[in-house]
Amino acid sequence: MKNILLICFKEFKGYFVSPIGYAVMAMFSLILGAVFYSQTANMVSLGFRSQMMGQSQPMSVNDFVIRPVLDFAGTIMLFLMPMITMRLVAEEKRTGTIELLLTSPVRDIEIILGKWFGAVLLYMCVLGMSLLNIAMLFMWGKPDLKPVLAAYLGLLLQGGCLLAIGIFVSTTTRNQIVAGGVTFFVSLLLWLLKYFTEFGSTLIAQVGNYLSIVTHMENFSKGVIDSRDLVFYASMIFFWLFLTLRSMESLRWRA
């Protein structure tokens, strides 16, 4: 446990020594801010218009702003995730510091979990940037809190999944760019899977739909915490971290 935390904080600090941490946070806030602005402005003008027509309908901030914004946050993350994970192991392999980790009295699983938690921690910080926008809504409006929490839980799980995939890819190469590229490709594929298979009814389409990380996000963003989705994300994370462990072990006999 001590070792996991040690490696976790080392990785987390590393993000802020290099520009990566700041860059990811800035890009995320900028894009999300733009989306937030357009959604909010849209809602406000819709509200004015319906008032002027004299038929004011009840409008939910949750449905009009929070849900689309947080959905979009998940999509931005798909693209930013490779930047977070690509260097995790690939860089250590390239510079030879992996030799330090593997010859220290630390188990492989501790190294992997440490790195994964470090990445999750950064991811949480990036995600935290969106709290600024959401907080504004709470200051001047009365959105429902519970669906927001559910959506954040979903984002966290989805992110954990993508990070686990990214760290696995990072163990397979010593080239950061390759690691980043492949992770991006896999993220994109998992994202597209939903659109390819959405309306299919064949078994393949159903399996594809089930495996798409994005489909399981839908319930969360509606504010529904379904145990099926929890199990899906938990097992995806477990599966990819397990593969990472195997891949790390194979470094030893392939080296």
Add this chain to the structure above:
Amino acid sequence: MIKVEGLTKRYARTVAVDNISFEVEKGTIVGFLGPNGAGKTTTMRVLTCFLPPTEGTASVAGFDVLEHPMEVKRRIGYLPETPPLYPEMEVSEYLKFVGRLKGISSTDIAKRVDEVAGRCALGDVRDKLIAKLSKGFRQRVGLAQAIIHNPEVLILDEPTSGLDPKQIIEIRELLKSLAGDHTIILSTHILSEVEHSCERVIIINRGKLVAIDSVANLTNRLRGSEAVALEVESPAGHPDPTEVQQRLEVVSGVSRVVMKDSRNGRLIFEVESLQGRHIRAELARTVVNSGWNLNELRPVGLSLEDIFLQLTATEKGADGGNAPLEVEGARK
């Protein structure tokens, strides 16, 4: 302290280490000498549990590298060929991280970092980023990292490569001050390195063990000595091996007599001379005068000597990555 038995490491197509066995006693400094690509790094990587052996066993402080890797890792300080440094960290921050990783408690860590920083003369650069350090300082940080948890065994892969002469001397002094309570294995392809800092030397070449001996013995045995193989046969049945050996040993100029083989009453010896002595004529006379037949007398090239020559050449010449070692292979 370190025990290696029948160690073999094969990569996909090449055999990096071929059936090596040796032991290192507690508190000694051992030089691991061999030309580039001899298998030094691979052997060290097996000892540090970085690579598993293909065959054979290796143990450190009684713990097998495969069965109890954690115990081995706890007792080992390792400096790989390129120091494993995180350029984005400050020196003291890095040492603290490694120290904690090696199991030093949070209460002791500050004291240990101070201690190794002092020992490796890192006082002035403690707050610098590793990325900004010169090669010599990086090497010292690497060394500090290896000794931070006060390990029983230190494994150093070419600790002085790429340093200037002054820095090399500093590292040597540091190593000497560490000997005694630490067992140290250091690899090098430079002969004088071993002469300066090691008590014993293990020479390997092309993955095979060539010699293990004390530095003084090896130097004496090799500098300008000559080795002769001779086959002795007695006309009156089997000659007594010990008698032959004794007679050969008293020949003037002989330093070592080793019986290599005996078959059908024929004995084969290998005789080495002292420095600069020619012993062949005297050996022949002794054998014949004792009433035995001398079937064969021929000089044998010491493969060890070839390597020695090659190593000396590497030292003098520009750091020749692929200095000629074909001599030795051709002889076999």
